[in-house]
Amino acid sequence: MQITFDNIFIHSHITAENDLYNHYHFPEMLSRYDSNYIEFKTFPKLEDLKEAERYLREFHRKHGQKHVKFKFPANEKIPAELVKFLNQENYDIGFLELYAIEPHQFPDVKDNPDIKVQIVTEKNLRDFLALQYQQDIIFGRNFADQKVELNKRIFEDPAILQLLALYKGTPAGAVDVIITKNTAEIDNLGVDEAFQKKGIGSGIQKFVMDTFHDKTVILVADGQDTPKEMYKRQNYQYLGYQYYTQKVEE
Incomplete structure (x- = not known):
């Protein structure tokens, strides 16, 4: 079988979904960043990223959460325009690797x-x-x-x-x-x-x-x-x- 990141279990629930992303929320553990985030299905345009940021920040603040986190499509580099914005806004950027x-x-x-x-x-x-x-x-x-x-x-x-x-x-x-x-x-x-x-x-x-x-x-x-x-x-x-x-x- 072909193993992808879709095979990885997530301690969370999809609380909202649209054509651009899935929003994962885990009220059982609000402080766990890996369970509370937005995962983009395709790379967003800069304005779409900013809008998703506004939405997620407001959502998290209502639940007493102090973080904002995004995951991007697997096996693709983040476009330079988005990297520039994330660096300007003092985001940490990292990556995960899948093994089998x-x-x-x-x-x-x-x-x-x-x-x-x-x-x-x-x-x-x-x-x-x-x-x-x-x-x-x-x-x-x-x-x-x-x-x-x-x-x-x-x-x-x-x-x-x-x-x-x-x-x-x-x-x-x-x-x-x-x-x-x-x-x-x-x-x-x-x-x-x-x-x-x-x-x-x-x-x-x-x-x-x-x-x-x-x-x-x-x-x-x-x-x-x-x-x-x-x-x-x-x-x-x-x-x-x-x-x-x-x-x-x-």
């Missing part, structure tokens, strides 16, 4: 008795939530508190599997795996700083590969971050990119 792998292509991972990967159940949910909270608190208490509630809802979703990795018995890493008929999407993969470079991330991924050996494993990486280099070394196939822009307004 067939589980049998993942490199062999030596068994490490210090690392145990567990499916999250009622027994270890508290440990999972505590580890996630520790990683999310850097974005502020409000964000971390809302993320706890989101993680609890995800726990109840049969289409998403949460995994917790232990290093010598201590919670050290976690991931969400979003399951569809043909794909298993790795989302929110994180390892605590104190346990970096011990093979925990690879151990979590190997667990995913073994569990979903009959599916294509997919993920989205920040195009400006270092983990994408790890995915390339692990035989993931690069499939495309998507630009986005955002600004936080006080």
